[in-house]
Amino acid sequence: NLSRLPRGPGHADEMPYCPKTSPLIGGPIHVTFPSGLTLAQVQRKNPLVVRGGRYRPPDCEARHKTAIIIPHRHREHHLKFLLYYLHPFLQRQQEEDWDCLFFHDVDLIPEDDRNLYVCDANPKHAAIAMDKFGYKLPYKMYFGGVSALSPLHYLKMNGFPNNYWGWGGEDDDIGVRVSLAGMYISRPSLKVGRYKMIKHKLDKGNDVNPKRFNMLAKTRQTWKMDGMNTVEYEIVSREYLPLYTNITVNIGTES
């Protein structure tokens, strides 16, 4: 359901498509974490972002529509920095919402404008070069950090597993699902798929999961029985905030 954002007065109904390559895109982004940054400042810097965090280019019809999904728990302090960089970054790419899903770690900031937040014919792993791994892929099947799926890709792989609790392995499971569903992992170049991680300690109540090796060894047997077709959650609240939509869900506890 691609709902339309209302156009303000003065906008012709039919606008030309945005250029194939946005003229606004630069190159590397210098990422720092300004102390005392507030969401109100981010809002003032992004006057065209509307309720729920949506944006569309004011003077051309976007060619790509992307929704960014940022799952997190008690990481508002990271979210603030991510929004500070992500909103201007996406505006330079001339996108609006959405027929492409970006699953985005809350603590990873893209460092190059040419890393386009658009979907490919195959599931895309965008966070190929992270600072904490020396700007290299840590291992060939790595699919963590930031990845992009079309709704069709997501359906084909039966979504994501629901049975990983604690830290580790769930991203590898998703990577395995991609190939079990007969798809490939596409990636941007090492030069472009660069990310800076916001340094932090392991979260409380999110210990490393000792079962992850066994679970990962069984994905081939379990992926069709556990995933999108079995997901259970309760929506606690949905808030349309100026810079993002905050959906709070209760996913229960490990059974």
Ligand code: BGN
């Ligand atoms: C891997 C983790 C990933 C994590 C990356 C990067 C596992 C499963 C072991 C087979 N995978 O080792 O979840 O994103 O490191 O930190 O632990």
